[in-house]
Amino acid sequence: MTQPTLDTIKAQAKALRQALQARGTVVSHAQALELIARQHGARDWNTLHARLVQRNAPPELALGDRVTGRYLGQAYSGEIVGLSGQAGHRHVEIALDQPVDVVRFDSFSNWRHRLRGTLNQENRSHRRTSDGKPHLTVERA
Numbered sequence: 001m002t003q004p005t006l007d008t009i010k011a012q013a014k015a016l017r018q019a020l021q022a023r024g025t026v027v028s029h030a031q032a033l034e035l036i037a038r039q040h041g042a043r044d045w046n047t048l049h050a051r052l053v054q055r056n057a058p059p060e061l062a063l064g065d066r067v068t069g070r071y072l073g074q075a076y077s078g079e080i081v082g083l084s085g086q087a088g089h090r091h092v093e094i095a096l097d098q099p100v101d102v103v104r105f106d107s108f109s110n111w112r113h114r115l116r117g118t119l120n121q122e123n124r125s126h127r128r129t130s131d132g133k134p135h136l137t138v139e140r141a
Contacts, residue, residue, distance in 0.1 A: 016035060017029060017031075061119075069123075069138045071100060076097075080093070091116070
């Protein structure tokens with residue numbers, strides 16, 4: 001049996017809440033989450049949430065890992081040469097295999113040979129571009 005995602009669990013809680021409300025029993029979303037957590041064998045919502053986040057988290061990055069991703073919309077590949085901090089707030093430095101041009105103007109270029117950023121739990125930067133996309137995404141190659 002596959003492990004459900006947080007979105008699936010939250011959708012189940014919402015459906016349970018709506019079904020109970022249709023039968024005249026009003027419960028809060030938090031109460032519905034607690035009930036769903038028990039159905040999945042957890043003591044409470046916080047326990048189930050922690051379990052799901054841990055299981056669905058990407059693998060930890062390490063020095064020397066080969067990685068790929070996007071930086072300011074440009075695809076890259078490279079190697080992690082610097083790493084500090086802890087999960088959810090990791091500082092990473094990546095030496096690129098090929099430099100990437102991070103400027104989108106035809107008359108100007110800015111080639112990067114190394115990238116630096118701070119990553120969240122999903123290995124995406126906290127900072128975002130004006131269109132809402134992460135500055136930096138990192139995946140093991």
